[in-house]
Amino acid sequence: MTDLTVPYVAVLDELEAEAIHIYRETAAAFRNPVLLYSIGKDSSVLLHLALKAFAPAALPFPVMHVDTTWKFREMIEFRDLRAQQLGLDLRIAKNEVAMAEGVTPFTHGTHEYTRLMKTVALREGIDKYGFDAAIGGARRDEERSRAKERIFSLREPGHRWDPRKQRPEFWRTANTTLSEGQSMRVFPLSNWTELDVWRYIQREDIPIPSLYYAKPRPVVERDGVLIMVDDERFPLRPGEQAQMRSVRFRTLGCYPLSGAVESTADNIADLIAEMESSNVSERAGRLIDGEGGSSMESKKAEGYF
Amino acid sequence: MATALTPVLHLVTCGSVDDGKSTLIGRLLAETGSVPSDQLEYARQTRRGGSTIPVGEIDFSLLTDGLEAEREQGITIDVAYRHMNLPNGRRVLIADAPGHEQYTRNMAVAASNGDVAVLLVDAARGVRKQTHRHLTVCALMGVKTVVIAVNKMDLIDYDFGTFEQLVQEIEATASRLGVPQVVAIPLSAFAGENVTAAATTMPWYTGPHLLEFLSAWVPIADTTAAPFRFPVQFVVRAEGNFRGYAGTVVAGEISPGDEITVADSGRTAIVDRIVTHEKDLPKAVAGQAVTLTLDHEVDVTRGDLLAASGPNLAQPADRFGADLVWLSEEPLAHGRSYLLVSGSRSVPATVTSVRYQLDVESGFEHAARLLNMNDVGRVEIATDKPIPMDPYALCRDTGGFLLVDRVSADTVAAGLVRHVMRRAFNVVPHTYDVDRAARVRLMGHVGKVVWLTGLPGSGKSTIADAAVASLHAMGVHTYVLDGDNVRTGLNKDLGFTPEDRAENVRRVAEVGKLMSDAGLVVLVALVSPYRGDRAAARELFAPGDFLEVYVDTPVEVCAERDPKGLYAKAAAGNLPNMTGRGQVYEVPEHPDLILHGTGDLDATVEQLARVILGE
Numbered sequence: 001m002t003d004l005t006v007p008y009v010a011v012l013d014e015l016e017a018e019a020i021h022i023y024r025e026t027a028a029a030f031r032n033p034v035l036l037y038s039i040g041k042d043s044s045v046l047l048h049l050a051l052k053a054f055a056p057a058a059l060p061f062p063v064m065h066v067d068t069t070w071k072f073r074e075m076i077e078f079r080d081l082r083a084q085q086l087g088l089d090l091r092i093a094k095n096e097v098a099m100a101e102g103v104t105p106f107t108h109g110t111h112e113y114t115r116l117m118k119t120v121a122l123r124e125g126i127d128k129y130g131f132d133a134a135i136g137g138a139r140r141d142e143e144r145s146r147a148k149e150r151i152f153s154l155r156e157p158g159h160r161w162d163p164r165k166q167r168p169e170f171w172r173t174a175n176t177t178l179s180e181g182q183s184m185r186v187f188p189l190s191n192w193t194e195l196d197v198w199r200y201i202q203r204e205d206i207p208i209p210s211l212y213y214a215k216p217r218p219v220v221e222r223d224g225v226l227i228m229v230d231d232e233r234f235p236l237r238p239g240e241q242a243q244m245r246s247v248r249f250r251t252l253g254c255y256p257l258s259g260a261v262e263s264t265a266d267n268i269a270d271l272i273a274e275m276e277s278s279n280v281s282e283r284a285g286r287l288i289d290g291e292g293g294s295s296m297e298s299k300k301a302e303g304y305f
Numbered sequence: 306m307a308t309a310l311t312p313v314l315h316l317v318t319c320g321s322v323d324d325g326k327s328t329l330i331g332r333l334l335a336e337t338g339s340v341p342s343d344q345l346e347y348a349r350q351t352r353r354g355g356s357t358i359p360v361g362e363i364d365f366s367l368l369t370d371g372l373e374a375e376r377e378q379g380i381t382i383d384v385a386y387r388h389m390n391l392p393n394g395r396r397v398l399i400a401d402a403p404g405h406e407q408y409t410r411n412m413a414v415a416a417s418n419g420d421v422a423v424l425l426v427d428a429a430r431g432v433r434k435q436t437h438r439h440l441t442v443c444a445l446m447g448v449k450t451v452v453i454a455v456n457k458m459d460l461i462d463y464d465f466g467t468f469e470q471l472v473q474e475i476e477a478t479a480s481r482l483g484v485p486q487v488v489a490i491p492l493s494a495f496a497g498e499n500v501t502a503a504a505t506t507m508p509w510y511t512g513p514h515l516l517e518f519l520s521a522w523v524p525i526a527d528t529t530a531a532p533f534r535f536p537v538q539f540v541v542r543a544e545g546n547f548r549g550y551a552g553t554v555v556a557g558e559i560s561p562g563d564e565i566t567v568a569d570s571g572r573t574a575i576v577d578r579i580v581t582h583e584k585d586l587p588k589a590v591a592g593q594a595v596t597l598t599l600d601h602e603v604d605v606t607r608g609d610l611l612a613a614s615g616p617n618l619a620q621p622a623d624r625f626g627a628d629l630v631w632l633s634e635e636p637l638a639h640g641r642s643y644l645l646v647s648g649s650r651s652v653p654a655t656v657t658s659v660r661y662q663l664d665v666e667s668g669f670e671h672a673a674r675l676l677n678m679n680d681v682g683r684v685e686i687a688t689d690k691p692i693p694m695d696p697y698a699l700c701r702d703t704g705g706f707l708l709v710d711r712v713s714a715d716t717v718a719a720g721l722v723r724h725v726m727r728r729a730f731n732v733v734p735h736t737y738d739v740d741r742a743a744r745v746r747l748m749g750h751v752g753k754v755v756w757l758t759g760l761p762g763s764g765k766s767t768i769a770d771a772a773v774a775s776l777h778a779m780g781v782h783t784y785v786l787d788g789d790n791v792r793t794g795l796n797k798d799l800g801f802t803p804e805d806r807a808e809n810v811r812r813v814a815e816v817g818k819l820m821s822d823a824g825l826v827v828l829v830a831l832v833s834p835y836r837g838d839r840a841a842a843r844e845l846f847a848p849g850d851f852l853e854v855y856v857d858t859p860v861e862v863c864a865e866r867d868p869k870g871l872y873a874k875a876a877a878g879n880l881p882n883m884t885g886r887g888q889v890y891e892v893p894e895h896p897d898l899i900l901h902g903t904g905d906l907d908a909t910v911e912q913l914a915r916v917i918l919g920e
Contacts, residue, residue, distance in 0.1 A: 013312070147385040182714065
């Protein structure tokens with residue numbers, strides 16, 4: 001009897017090879033590509049794969065972070081440290097106008113805040129530097145509407161995503177030609193799952209922010225969601241007080257919008273074990289998606305990544 | 306590409322919503338633990354209009370929901386990709402193709418990477434047209450294993466006779482299409498029988514259930530597969546004079562010390578190192594993304610193909626017979642230049658002729674000049690420069706290509722190379738001492754071809770006749786190749802279909818080339834309605850040796866003149882292929898000269914003669 005067991009490492013090897021292939025194609029085919037780096041676990045894997053794809057040469061394109069200015073403090077420290085260690089050409093995109101107007105997640109509602117500080121900031125950043133391809137860490141397993149997303153996802157002039165213009169993808173061959181005003185979003189991790197990302201981080205020993213690991217942190221509970229009080233800008237309600245609880249984050253974004261989970265997993269093995277037993281989809285903890293089953297699709301049509 | 310272990314199995318699922326496809330995929334995903342619990346909860350609580358499944362039970366079909374627009378229309382309009390974890394650790398990437406009639410193109414996308422296809426058939430409704438269509442597209446795109454999932458067995462009381470009859474019908478088609486492996490599994494997606502657990506209701510079936518089959522599947526041995534193939538994606542330059550070629554091994558394997566040939570140039574080199582980020586490898590196999598260094602400097606750029614040296618080397622060629630799946634709403638334009646993209650290579654290419662269109666339901670081939678969206682057809686393609694490609698059956702990556710519109714940048718077709726026409730490379734022209742220049746000295750003028758094109762009855766032959774008389778009087782050596790005259794001899798085997806017209810033009814152009822090389826001024830009077838055919842004729846000549854002259858006469862005038870009675874016949878319905886009636890005439894876009902067939906003949910001839918003599 002043949003042993004039909006497939007070791008996990010073999011699955012990861014194949015996913016890695018596919019991502020590297022996509023990276024190389026992107027670097028060679030586009031005039032001015034950029035790696036969108038959002039500091040989280042997917043970005044960490046994305047960056048690691050990019051370094052692998054071009055070794056022994058250096059990364060042949062810059063890295064851009066869309067900074068909403070409400071990220072966890074540790075994320076920014078981690079970002080700057082990694083950029084320094086790896087000698088990255090790091091660009092920061094911020095919506096300065098919205099910042100000056102005092103847009104915050106507390107004053108403008110999560111949807112409008114996200115549109116201004118993430119979507120608009122991203123579009124402006126891409127336009128400012130003239131990037132024609134932006135590489136991101138989106139995965140098809142994140143949400144149902146992403147199941148049909150292409151690996152090479154076309155954006156029309158104005159960064160508009162038009163489902164009817166998406167190109168059919170055959171074999172490993174990509175049509176990377178752009179007409180006037182078009183740009184491309186590229187997703188090397190399309191076929192990865194969240195667990196693949198964690199297993200790969202474990203295997204490759206990839207540095208990630210410690211926010212992913214459980215630690216006593218100051219949190220408040222609002223509508224059943226645990227929010228970390230990361231700095232003095234957080235408006236506590238009358239009588240509200242942060243309490244220390246052992247929590248970790250499943251996804252990292254703007255701290256007022258990232259729900260923490262109670263956990264004691266303070267190392268990657270425990271974390272993976274916890275994930276395997278819970279089996280709740282990742283975006284369940286993100287506050288910005290909770291507006292109807294298809295809100296991600298609407299945001300994408302506006303140019304959200 | 307599948308290896309023996311196949312850690313990631315590429316599965317394509319085809320069938321329509323009515324066949325119960327969403328339910329089958331949903332159940333597979335849910336029962337292998339491949340769906341997060343909150344999404345399962347959604348499928349327990351949400352109900353579509355008309356659903357009879359009680360709230361609280363899982364509506365499996367909801368797990369495969371896609372875009373908002375589709376949910377409103379209740380149909381699936383695009384390929385969806387989902388993953389599934391099998392109990393033995395194998396990953397299954399499901400490309401779910403919509404079953405709707407008009408979406409042959411989506412089927413082709415989903416099948417392009419497929420190792421295995423699951424073809425759903427509704428046992429109660431039997432084999433339908435779309436079943437044949439799905440099977441044909443899977444076979445076309447090179448899917449080697451087809452699982453016929455005969456669903457809704459519960460609705461036919463698990464009847465073996467019905468199952469067997471249905472399977473025999475499909476197997477006959479599969480065998481005609483040359484699908485190497487076909488298996489049939491009777492199941493019920495709704496009742497969960499033979500999907501992830503064996504059914505107890507069909508004791509007559511002793512084979513594996515679907516999940517079992519997918520877990521145990523191994524690719525069938527393929528002795529015809531291409532040896533080592535490595536399209537270069539990126540040239541890596543780094544410190545210490547490092548120069549490596551990055552890409553993915555798409556066929557075969559390679560080790561340091563092996564000789565490779567740059568298929569584009571024929572140069573050879575020895576592989577020195579197989580470099581990866583961590584360490585050098587002793588061997589790289591299909592599917593691995595690596596960087597190769599060579600033992601000495603050879604000219605290699607992005608898009609070049611590194612291949613195993615030897616008899617199976619892909620030879621550069623500039624003519625290919627290929628199947629096209631037409632993807633664009635704009636039909637295939639005969640003779641238009643597209644970009645041919647294969648792997649990391651991109652070259653201008655022209656579809657020179659459409660051989661036939663394939664009816665994907667009946668399997669019949671019929672004559673066609675155009676391909677519309679979702680059509681599949683056999684064409685001939687000419688590339689601007691020779692490129693090495695393999696037949697698709699040998700390697701999907703080096704035998705498959707895209708056609709890209711040069712203005713909109715849309716992908717308009719997916720192509721599969723069927724024949725590489727390399728005959729031109731086996732013939733080496735002999736060089737003679739008495740050459741063209743010597744003949745020009747003797748003749749006193751250069752030979753050329755003057756190509757008169759226009760509607761039947763536009764006045765081509767009349768103009769040619771008068772022009773030749775005039776030139777002859779001036780001492781110019783001339784000859785007329787008249788369409789009708791050529792068709793009584795050299796081309797009497799040809800009819801008037803677009804393909805035959807293309808061949809007619811090709812032969813006349815070749816004869817014209819020989820005659821002009823001999824020093825004659827050759828006037829061709831030929832309807833030659835298609836731009837692509839005329840462009841191909843022009844390509845045979847050096848600039849200035851070929852003059853395209855459009856004889857522009859309104860079709861009403863031509864019909865009134867009707868010197869050969871053709872317009873009368875066409876009006877009576879006896880001439881379906883008549884240019885200007887049943888077939889179109891493509892007006893030249895940039896002719897060297899336009900003559901008006903309604904003008905004064907002497908003035909017209911003088912105008913033509915001046916252009917011919919270069920005055």
